[in-house]
Every structure is written in C-alpha cells, then in structure tokens.
Amino acid sequence: MTYRLVLLRHGESEWNAKNLFTGWVDVDLTAAGEAEARRGGDLLTARDVLPDVLHTSVLRRAIRTANITLDVANRHWIPVTRSWRLNERHYGALQGKDKKQTLDEFGEEQFMLWRRSYDTPPPEIDDQNEFSQFGDARYADLPPELLPRTECLKDVLNRFLPYWYDAIVPDLRRGKTVAVVAHGNSLRALVKHLDGISDEAIAGLNIPTGVPLVYELDESMRPVQAGGEYLDPDAAAAAIEAVKNQGR
Numbered sequence: 001m002t003y004r005l006v007l008l009r010h011g012e013s014e015w016n017a018k019n020l021f022t023g024w025v026d027v028d029l030t031a032a033g034e035a036e037a038r039r040g041g042d043l044l045t046a047r048d049v050l051p052d053v054l055h056t057s058v059l060r061r062a063i064r065t066a067n068i069t070l071d072v073a074n075r076h077w078i079p080v081t082r083s084w085r086l087n088e089r090h091y092g093a094l095q096g097k098d099k100k101q102t103l104d105e106f107g108e109e110q111f112m113l114w115r116r117s118y119d120t121p122p123p124e125i126d127d128q129n130e131f132s133q134f135g136d137a138r139y140a141d142l143p144p145e146l147l148p149r150t151e152c153l154k155d156v157l158n159r160f161l162p163y164w165y166d167a168i169v170p171d172l173r174r175g176k177t178v179a180v181v182a183h184g185n186s187l188r189a190l191v192k193h194l195d196g197i198s199d200e201a202i203a204g205l206n207i208p209t210g211v212p213l214v215y216e217l218d219e220s221m222r223p224v225q226a227g228g229e230y231l232d233p234d235a236a237a238a239a240i241e242a243v244k245n246q247g248r
C-alpha cells in the first residue's frame with residue numbers, strides 16, 4: 001500500500017511581491033497569489049488528486065491559499081487543521097527588511113547563509129520591533145520558550161517533525177489523501193526529511209509558490225519517487241528560478 005501527500009506553498013504574498021523578508025509576519029496574498037491558488041485547485045481537479053484532509057499554518061497567506069484551492073477543487077468541506085508548527089521560518093531581525101538592500105549591505109555569503117543555510121539563524125528580533133510576534137493572540141497558548149525570535153532551517157525541522165509524526169502521518173495511515181499548505185521554508189524542511197537531503201544540499205532547494213507537489217509514500221513514509229511530482233513541472237521550474245533570484 002502507498003500513501004498520497006500533496007504539498008502546496010501559498011501563492012504570491014504582498015511581501016513576496018515587494019521583495020521583503022516575511023517569516024511570521026501575517027501578510028495577505030496578492031491578486032496574482034489568489035490566481036495561483038485557483039490554478040492549484042484546477043490542477044488538483046484535472047489530475048484527480050482530491051485532498052480528504054488538509055493541514056495548514058496559522059498564517060493568512062497559507063490559510064487563504066488553502067481555502068481558495070479547496071473551493072476551486074470542490075473540497076471546501078473537508079476537515080482542516082492549523083498549527084504554528086507549519087508556519088514559515090521565523091526570519092528574526094530580517095523580518096520586514098528588503099532582500100536586495102540586505103544583500104547589498106551584508107554581501108552574498110552572509111545573505112545566503114541567512115537565507116538558505118541549514119543551521120545559521122539570522123539575528124534575533126527584538127520584542128519591541130514592529131514585526132515581532134511577541135504578544136500576538138494566536139500564540140498565547142504556546143509555552144513562551146517555544147515562541148521563536150529567529151529560526152534556522154534546522155529549528156524549523158525540529159518544530160515541524162512532532163506535527164508530522166503526530167498529526168499528518170496518522171491521517172496518511174488512515175488512507176487519506178493529505179494536503180499540507182504551508183511556506184517556502186517550512187516545506188523545504190519537510191522535503192529535506194522526506195527525501196533525506198543532506199544539510200549542504202538543502203541550500204540549493206527552492207519551493208515554488210502555488211504549484212502542487214505530490215508524493216507517493218511507501219510503508220516507511222518515504223517517497224516512492226525521490227522529489228515527488230509537480231503537477232505543472234514547467235510552472236514549477238519558472239517559479240523556482242524566481243524564488244532563487246530574489247534579492248538580485
């Protein structure tokens with residue numbers, strides 16, 4: 001028996017369009033992002049990959065993408081669960097900063113370490129910073145020591161995995177087609193785990209906005225085909241290039 005998992009990064013956000021580091025800042029989708037979410041729903045319908053359950057972050061851009069995609073696929077009625085563990089990587093003091101200006105100020109090496117390395121987090125954000133999540137009602141029940149002030153990809157993987165094992169895998173084992181609608185870096189963490197990508201190689205992996213990535217998983221919850229399958233490979237390739245070149 002195999003299991004079906006669908007990963008979807010939210011459509012273009014307002015801060016993707018403005019080239020700003022976003023992380024946990026709760027920005028909305030652009031009109032282009034909404035269109036990507038609709039297209040995601042069309043692709044799921046055309047390929048008959050219809051989710052039975054969906055997991056998403058507690059951030060608006062993922063929630064709205066999930067709602068639009070499910071609506072278009074006529075699956076608006078399925079159970080949805082949200083968790084902060086699926087949130088984008090907390091970008092620390094870089095949240096709200098322009099990617100190009102950051103690249104110019106700190107240089108290519110530091111910029112890429114912060115952006116794509118496995119274990120180098122950006123500097124912590126100050127609680128008084130306008131883009132801090134300190135005091136945000138949606139994290140009120142979270143033990144204070146779990147609320148990040150910055151994260152590297154390793155931190156994201158460590159907080160994502162408990163949810164993977166405790167919430168997503170049980171749904172897969174029940175034979176459900178499971179959709180996970182999340183973010184560039186939280187999905188990089190999951191893909192690293194699934195495909196067993198090394199700490200070094202993960203720096204070169206980018207996830208495109210709005211193109212469903214389907215994994216068939218075996219009994220040990222490992223991909224039958226490494227890397228899964230993008231439902232629109234051409235759109236995925238173009239969008240991956242765009243993500244890679246942000247800041248340039």
Ligand SMILES: O=C(O)[C@@H](CO)OP(=O)(O)O
Binds near residue numbers: 016022023115246
């Ligand atoms: O700003 C962010 O939160 C992320 C995703 O949009 O950006 P990056 O691709 O640079 O990690």
